[in-house]
Amino acid sequence: MTRIGILIFPDVEVLDFCGPFEVFSVTRLKEPRERTDPCPFEVKLVAETLSPVTTTGGMRVIPDWDFATCPPLDVLVVPGGWGTRDQVSNAALVAWVKEKAAGAKWVTSVCTGSFLLAQAGVLNGKPATTHWRSLDRMATTYPDISVDREKQVVECGNVLTSAGISAGIDLALLLVAKLLGEPVARATAKHMEYPYPEGVHRRVPV
Numbered sequence: 212m213t214r215i216g217i218l219i220f221p222d223v224e225v226l227d228f229c230g231p232f233e234v235f236s237v238t239r240l241k242e243p244r245e246r247t248d249p250c251p252f253e254v255k256l257v258a259e260t261l262s263p264v265t266t267t268g269g270m271r272v273i274p275d276w277d278f279a280t281c282p283p284l285d286v287l288v289v290p291g292g293w294g295t296r297d298q299v300s301n302a303a304l305v306a307w308v309k310e311k312a313a314g315a316k317w318v319t320s321v322c323t324g325s326f327l328l329a330q331a332g333v334l335n336g337k338p339a340t341t342h343w344r345s346l347d348r349m350a351t352t353y354p355d356i357s358v359d360r361e362k363q364v365v366e367c368g369n370v371l372t373s374a375g376i377s378a379g380i381d382l383a384l385l386l387v388a389k390l391l392g393e394p395v396a397r398a399t400a401k402h403m404e405y406p407y408p409e410g411v412h413r414r415v416p417v
Contacts, residue, residue, distance in 0.1 A: 213390060216257045216284040216311065218324075219264045219272055220304065222294030226376050227321040228256070231288050234383035238399045240391065251391060257281045259304055267292050278307045286386070287315045290379065291322030291342065299330045309333070317386060319371045321379030328372070329353045337367040342375030363408065381408040 215235055217228050235252040239245070258264050258274035265271055276282075289308060298304050309331035312318045320328045325341040326349065328334050338357040341349050350358045359365045364373045364382045373382035385408060388396035400407040 213252050213285045214282065215252050215254045215286040215288060216276070216281060217254065217288040218290065218304075218308070218327075219256050219258050219266070219274060220294050220298050220301075221265055222292050222297075223264065223266050223290050224292030224322060224376055225266050225268055225270055227290030227292055227324065227379050228288070230377060230380040231290075231319075231321065231383040232256075233403065234380055234387060234399060237402055238387055238391070238395065240395060242398055244398065244402065255281075259301075259307075267294070278303065281307075281311070284311050284315045286317045287311050287319065288379075288383075289318075289320040289324035289327050291320070291324040291326070291375070295323045295326050299326055305331050315369075317369050317371065317389075319373070319382055319386065321373050321382060322375040325349065325372045326352070328370070329356060333370060334372070337370060338365050339367070339370075339372040340365045340374055341372065344375070380405060384408060 219228055232254055235254045239248045240251055255275040257276045259278055261274055261277045263271045263273050308327055312333045322342045323345050325339050334356050336355055338359050340359045346358055346360050363378050364385055371382055373379055384396050384400050387399055397407050
């Protein structure tokens with residue numbers, strides 16, 4: 212069982228965390244898949260406290276763990292959204308991201324979640340990407356990061372960053388392929404009726 216923790220915070224972008232959650236939670240190891248088959252992932256939402264979190268758009272979400280009760284993670288997922296602009300100054304959140312990233316086998320971000328990884332020092336000296344509207348801001352704010360403006364998902368060692376919002380689904384599918392093999396990832400994409408990200412996945416033209 213691979214334990215996946217997805218960070219949430221006020222004004223988090225909904226699809227940034229719900230897209231990867233859907234991918235991981237519907238993954239099954241064999242076909243034909245059954246809803247009752249065990250999922251190879253334990254997928255949980257983590258927030259600073261256990262109070263409901265209000266997302267962009269007003270959805271209210273109840274986290275499974277807070278920072279104090281979150282166990283070690285195999286995979287850390289840091290989503291983005293407008294709330295990241297405040298959270299980069301949240302010392303407790305940045306410290307938690309740094310701690311969990313250090314112990315995780317895989318560290319990932321979606322959209323402007325990469326700013327939280329950057330603030331925690333996880334992306335120092337690495338290539339990374341973010342939402343297309345924030346590429347210039349990332350290059351200016353974190354000059355040690357090699358900002359990739361072409362790829363939908365950027366991989367550097369055990370760190371994966373993705374472009375904006377729906378790109379988190381691509382990232383999650385690619386990670387499923389790394390953890391469980393491409394046939395399992397392709398079956399997951401087919402189940403979701405979502406195109407599997409082929410090869411070096413390029414950004415959607417804007």
